[in-house]
Amino acid sequence: MDRKKKFIKFVTLESPDSWKLLYYPGRIILLLITIIPTVYALYLSLHYYNLGKLRDKKFIFLQNYIELFQDERFWNSLKVTLCFALISLAAELILGMLIALGLSKKIKLKGVAQTAILLPMIITPVVVALFWKMFYDPQFGNLSYFLSLLNLPVPDMLSYRNTALPAMIIVDIWEWTPYVALILLSGLQALPQEPYEAARVDGASRWQTFRYITFPLMRSAVNIAVIFRFMDLFKWMDTVYVMTGGGPGVSTETLSYYAYMNNFKFLDVGYASALCIVMLLIVMVICNTFGKKILLREPEGE
Amino acid sequence: MGKKRKEQVLSVVTNVFIWVCAVICAYPIYWLVTTAFKTRVDAFAVPPKWIFTPTLENIKLILGAESFMRSYLNSALISFSTVFLALFLGIPMAYALARFPIPKKKGIMMWLLSTKMAPPILVAIPYYMIYKNLHLQDTHFGLIIVYLMFNLAFTVWMTKGFVEGVPIELEEAARIDGATRLKAFFKVDVPVMKGGIAATGILCFITVWNEFLMALILSGYRTKTAPISITGFISFEGIRWGEIAAAGMMVALPVIIMGVLVRDHLVSGLTMGAVK
Incomplete structure (x- = not known):
């Protein structure tokens, strides 16, 4: 009974923790759709990865960046x-x-x-x-x-x-x-x-x-x-x-x-x-x- | 006497300057609309034909072009869905940030802003690769997710300002009368913020509708949006200006109407609320 009351308080925004309900759904979605691509881009940037030569894909650390600065x-x-x-x-x-x-x-x-x-x-x-x-x-x-x-x-x-x-x-x-x-x-x-x-x-x-x-x-x-x-x-x-x-x-x-x-x-x-x-x-x-x-x-x- | 004369001259100069600017700004619209109603010969006439017999030929061609009309519907579907999701997720976030003591608020706001500042191409490439693997390429869902990323943060920034604009006393009064906070939000905050929410939604709509790069990279035959579809007109149709103008007019029309509707919120919206 007490838990049910607490839950009702939580969803009607009466509890001091209610902001989590409002805030986290958006935050989590936004985190997923921004962090994943950025981290993935970082990962890709450390690899030789050519869509035409997929077999040659390998980790080359900063090679891409070095080439870039000489380009x-x-x-x-x-x-x-x-x-x-x-x-x-x-x-x-x-x-x-x-x-x-x-x-x-x-x-x-x-x-x-x-x-x-x-x-x-x-x-x-x-x-x-x-x-x-x-x-x-x-x-x-x-x-x-x-x-x-x-x-x-x-x-x-x-x-x-x-x-x-x-x-x-x-x-x-x-x-x-x-x-x-x-x-x-x-x-x-x-x-x-x-x-x-x-x-x-x-x-x-x-x-x-x-x-x-x-x-x-x-x-x-x-x-x-x-x-x-x-x-x-x-x-x-x-x-x-x-x-x-x-x-x-x-x-x-x-x-x-x-x-x-x-x-x-x-x-x-x-x-x-x-x-x-x-x-x-x-x-x-x-x-x-x-x-x-x-x-x-x-x-x-x- | 001389001073008054000087005032008058300055006033005339200012008027002329502003009106010249206004004409230059509106000229492309005039050109698109007139060219859309010109026959092929008239569209290419040099000197331009200022007076001509209008034809509905171009408009008919565009309305009959199945692929263009489909892209138009795609644009509408994707824009409305994104706006709905951005408001649905963003308004609660904004309310939480405005009314609850959340730790590290400033950091959160800055992080939200950075999602808008990132170069789209940075996001486009990894998304392209991820979608390729997940078979989300050329799906409406895939595009909506990407657009949500650009617009959710914006929605939070904008609506947070609107929530803060509602006097907290109003909410408290409703709660003293026995309403829960949730009910108070719908009964008190929402009616006050209505205009602001509508403006935010419209600004989101304009951004999504106008977006080009993501759609270019992530859409395909089935989900092509209207801006992508017009660029196709150049290569397939050679240089049929009339049709391009008619299509361009149709693509620009909704955003022009909406932009004029939210005129007063436009600047504030485009600067994430930094200018009131």
């Missing part, structure tokens, strides 16, 4: 990834800040404009990539038409080594600046009013107000935008797959895409896994140094 194509993909991430991020921050500042002012039909501005980040990324592929088409694409109106030469952006990556960066800027802008906008709207009144009394110029009041107060919003965008940019791959396939040559081959190629084109599962583990380590270091501080900052009043 020029790996360094190239790291360079492409960082180049892509940093340029896109910088542009998105600057443009995003301008848009956020604009949206904090009086705008005609602001609701409509703001809705239009958030479209790029919700449209299915594959559809976005397909649109841009057709937009860049040198023969029939809209870009060449718009440029010809201005008497500018018609480029075939995606077919040349020097222009393919910039073309992809433009797509990313188009797709994700709104996201940065909306984060910054919510930061702007949360700013206290007093410093502005003080600045007005002191006769500060518009630029001074921005430089010495708005910008420092916005730091945490900027940090959040940077960390979330960087994480996404770092693992970037969908657009590459649809638009260029890493080409021409390896000029748009990112880390993720190179790992994909290793696994599914060269069938070298061990090597691809080693590359993934290296990516994970980079992400973890960045996340631990910047992310932790920024994201676990408890909201006020707690």
